[in-house]
Amino acid sequence: MDRRIFLSPPWMSGDELPLVHEAFDSNYIAPCGPMVDRFERAFSARVQIPHAAALASGTAALDLLFHELGVTHGDFVFCSDLTFISSIGPAFHRGAHPVFLDCDEATWTMNPDLLEEALADANRQNRLPKAVVAVDLYGQCCDYDRLERICETYQVPLIVDAAEALGARYGTRSAGDAGMAAVYSFNGNKIITTSGGGMLCSRDRGIVERARKRSQQSREPMSWYEHLEVGYNYRMSNIVAAIGVGQLAHLDEILQKKREIESWYRAGLPEFAFMPEAPYGTSNRWLTVVQFSAENANKEGHPSATVECTRQKLEQENIESRPVWKPMHLQPVFQGCQCYGGSVSERLFTNGLCLPSGVSLTRPDVERVISILHRW
Numbered sequence: 001m002d003r004r005i006f007l008s009p010p011w012m013s014g015d016e017l018p019l020v021h022e023a024f025d026s027n028y029i030a031p032c033g034p035m036v037d038r039f040e041r042a043f044s045a046r047v048q049i050p051h052a053a054a055l056a057s058g059t060a061a062l063d064l065l066f067h068e069l070g071v072t073h074g075d076f077v078f079c080s081d082l083t084f085i086s087s088i089g090p091a092f093h094r095g096a097h098p099v100f101l102d103c104d105e106a107t108w109t110m111n112p113d114l115l116e117e118a119l120a121d122a123n124r125q126n127r128l129p130k131a132v133v134a135v136d137l138y139g140q141c142c143d144y145d146r147l148e149r150i151c152e153t154y155q156v157p158l159i160v161d162a163a164e165a166l167g168a169r170y171g172t173r174s175a176g177d178a179g180m181a182a183v184y185s186f187n188g189n190k191i192i193t194t195s196g197g198g199m200l201c202s203r204d205r206g207i208v209e210r211a212r213k214r215s216q217q218s219r220e221p222m223s224w225y226e227h228l229e230v231g232y233n234y235r236m237s238n239i240v241a242a243i244g245v246g247q248l249a250h251l252d253e254i255l256q257k258k259r260e261i262e263s264w265y266r267a268g269l270p271e272f273a274f275m276p277e278a279p280y281g282t283s284n285r286w287l288t289v290v291q292f293s294a295e296n297a298n299k300e301g302h303p304s305a306t307v308e309c310t311r312q313k314l315e316q317e318n319i320e321s322r323p324v325w326k327p328m329h330l331q332p333v334f335q336g337c338q339c340y341g342g343s344v345s346e347r348l349f350t351n352g353l354c355l356p357s358g359v360s361l362t363r364p365d366v367e368r369v370i371s372i373l374h375r376w
């Protein structure tokens with residue numbers, strides 16, 4: 001059988017291991033150290049957001065932002081419906097009620113019209129949310145200008161979940177350069193990886209400094225252990241930060257390759273609809289996503305038979321693919337939560353499949369996937 005093709009496996013440039021050695025040699029085998037500082041500086045320079053805190057995961061970064069905003073029992077938090085559960089998970093653990101907002105057909109990101117409607121309703125009912133979490137889905141930025149304007153009208157903080165979007169652009173802005181703060185992820189299959197890790201970035205120095213302090217148990221600057229509040233153990237390890245420094249230096253190469261992979265798929269599968277690219281920006285093409293024609297509106301909460309059979313067919317050939325994120329409003333755990341719209345994300349989930357998009361894919365690898373899709 002042919003070598004397995006994974007969805008989006010880690011890709012190492014070769015610079016990472018010497019940097020890990022450097023971290024070992026410094027003996028900062030700890031959740032702090034010179035590599036963490038170096039990674040933060042390089043990251044901040046790359047995304048052009050002045051303040052950055054390196055953390056254990058993207059989820060931890062979101063949790064710290066919900067802490068910062070004082071999200072607590074009974075609060076409402078608005079969130080993109082089409083996303084990975086982490087976008088809302090930490091707020092849910094704090095006792096917040098999620099309200100989900102469907103995506104815009106043309107971008108697959110939060111529909112600003114629905115946000116406007118939902119905030120107007122919430123304002124009338126005197127229960128404005130503590131935060132709006134907008135997700136840069138599959139590496140495509142949300143419509144930052146519109147979302148920011150709407151959130152400002154109601155004085156509700158906007159958080160950008162750019163976990164999948166490092167390297168994408170919104171006009172001249174980098175993905176994540178919007179709202180009060182943004183989070184990024186360096187999990188194993190993201191655009192760059194540190195095996196696991198995350199970053200919190202903001203133009204507001206205070207937000208990042210408080211998050212950094214809380215990520216290290218909120219210790220006060222005294223020789224003994226003094227605490228004015230209870231923190232977390234969320235800091236990034238100095239060892240994995242070395243991987244991040246090595247990866248980040250190759251981000252442009254990675255972006256170029258991701259785009260090339262998508263163009264190979266587009267050329268080979270002209271009969272398919274692909275995830276659209278919004279006119280206001282440049283997607284990082286983290287994953288190539290295709291849509292099969294909508295055959296059956298599906299009320300079961302499963303991908304369509306075509307999607308599932310195609311996925312199995314690819315799996316039989318040792319190729320990994322994955323359905324589009326299952327919308328949050330269809331998740332059993334969020335049964336009964338409010339959702340504005342929902343039919344767009346449902347349809348994208350029912351008919352969508354994420355194709356292998358790893359940086360080390362060759363054109364023949366992609367041709368192999370394409371030929372299976374054709375045969376099938």
Ligand SMILES: *Cc1c(COP(=O)(O)O)cnc(C)c1O
Nearest residue numbers: 057058059084086087163185187
């Ligand atoms: C991966 C991901 C996260 C979580 O990041 P981790 O580093 O895995 O905790 C959050 N939101 C989205 C949209 C993601 O894809």
